Amino acid sequence: MKKTVLSFLLTCLTLSAGEINIAVAANVSYAIDELKAEFAKTHPDTKVTVTLGSSGKLTAQIKNGAPYGLFMAANMKYPESLYNDKIATTKPVVYAQGALAYLSDTKQDFSKGIDLLTDKKIKKIAVANPKTAPYGKAAIEAMKNGNIYDKVEQKFVFAESISQTVTYAVTAADIGLIAKSSLYSSKMKQYKKGINWVAVDPKLYTPIKQGIVLLKDGNKNPEYKMFYDFILSKKAKDIFTSYGYIVE
Known part of the structure; x- marks a missing residue:
């Protein structure tokens, strides 16, 4: 019984602490450090590794097998393409404009x-x-x-x-x-x-609606879903607003 409980606790510890690799559109580079800091307040053991770049180039990397578990794009076109190709596991939603x-x-x-x-x-x-x-x-x-x-x-x-x-x-x-x-x-x-x-x-110009999706690699670690939920939370929206974005 003790071994079972210990095994369960170790499993929970493994799931709650680790590293996540996310792809983020370059325009978010100015807000991402503050977003990471806010996320760390409730997930101090999760290391968030960010790769910044143009949405088109990041999408090409993802389609070629880059190991990202989450993608924050600068518009809806690219995450929709990944969703249609069944590379993204969640339907794109707008996180900021x-x-x-x-x-x-x-x-x-x-x-x-x-x-x-x-x-x-x-x-x-x-x-x-x-x-x-x-x-x-x-x-x-x-x-x-x-x-x-x-x-x-x-x-x-x-x-x-x-x-x-x-x-x-x-x-x-x-x-x-x-x-x-x-x-x-x-x-x-x-x-x-x-x-x-x-x-x-x-x-x-057409409103720049920025989209977020979870990717296939995101299914391997529940911390990706935690960060995904955080980006759509009020705390994250407040940060986006402070950087001049429009959020709903």
């Missing part, structure tokens, strides 16, 4: 709206690769709906992910279209709203 913003290292006249990008002083515009990064796709859509795409296309400096776009916006370009969430990071305090950045008119 992202937004675009302009960012420049120098003062800009944002009263011009998206027409600012056509200014002769703006010679390079940082944009995430629209083929793999949902925020890049949204940026292109905004410029097309703003009827300036043909005028500014030759100015584009493409980044592989939205986090790299932030870097390019203040180094390799005069301005960039980035994830608004990045501007709420403590590392971005030097950039002031109305001077260095403003939100892009949300009417210019």
